[in-house]
Amino acid sequence: GESVGLHLPTLSVQEGDNSIINCAYSNSASDYFIWYKQESGKGPQFIIDIRSNMDKRQGQRVTVLLNKTVKHLSLQIAATQPGDSAVYFCAEIPLGGSYIPTFGRGTSLIVHP
Amino acid sequence: DGGITQSPKYLFRKEGQNVTLSCEQNLNHDAMYWYRQDPGQGLRLIYYSQIVNDFQKGDIAEGYSVSREKKESFPLTVTSAQKNPTAFYLCASSQGVREKLFFGSGTQLSVL
Numbered sequence: 462g463e464s465v466g467l468h469l470p471t472l473s474v475q476e477g478d479n480s481i482i483n484c485a486y487s488n489s490a491s492d493y494f495i496w497y498k499q500e501s502g503k504g505p506q507f508i509i510d511i512r513s514n515m516d517k518r519q520g521q522r523v524t525v526l527l528n529k530t531v532k533h534l535s536l537q538i539a540a541t542q543p544g545d546s547a548v549y550f551c552a553e554i555p556l557g558g559s560y561i562p563t564f565g566r567g568t569s570l571i572v573h574p
Numbered sequence: 575d576g577g578i579t580q581s582p583k584y585l586f587r588k589e590g591q592n593v594t595l596s597c598e599q600n601l602n603h604d605a606m607y608w609y610r611q612d613p614g615q616g617l618r619l620i621y622y623s624q625i626v627n628d629f630q631k632g633d634i635a636e637g638y639s640v641s642r643e644k645k646e647s648f649p650l651t652v653t654s655a656q657k658n659p660t661a662f663y664l665c666a667s668s669q670g671v672r673e674k675l676f677f678g679s680g681t682q683l684s685v686l
Contacts, residue, residue: 495674504677560671564617
């Protein structure tokens with residue numbers, strides 16, 4: 462049978478560069494979006510969230526952009542550091558139904574010193 | 575410190591054996607969740623509970639069981655009916671529905 466998804470999309474950057482991680486979501490009814498960071502062997506940590514009444518939200522060194530027209534979410538990390546190396550997941554929560562978050566596969570960010 | 579505690583960190587299951595993964599939270603959250611993570615995959619929902627004494631199946635509930643007798647506890651049993659149990663299991667909680675999830679540190683389950 463076909464081997465499915467053993468390799469995550471990967472983004473490699475140099476320390477000090479800005480990183481942009483993208484996420485396409487599927488449910489047009491989703492109105493709450495969350496970014497998580499997961500280091501190897503650990504549970505995901507909350508980074509930043511955004512609701513659909515906004516198109517941009519900034520945190521410390523991170524910015525999330527939401528484009529509802531094309532159902533696209535991005536996470537921008539400024540001045541990327543080696544400690545930012547991890548897998549980054551986006552999650553979408555629909556308005557209605559069970560309200561349970563759905564997670565993307567994730568993107569592996571590798572920061573080279 | 576407030577948070578979610580999963581134990582054990584590593585667990586080994588023999589064929590035909592049921593094993594139980596512990597999840598405790600002291601965040602006073604109403605909702606709790608169990609996810610399964612396989613290498614290179616996203617998180618898949620096993621079970622969730624939005625209130626004590628009530629829980630719902632997620633996308634991959636077959637071969638698993640849960641209970642929610644106390645607000646702070648949501649144990650997951652991996653039964654012998656789960657033929658491919660090797661994975662990283664994550665427990666999470668949230669204040670309520672449509673709120674961000676907080677995760678535990680995970681349990682790696684392997685088959686002997």
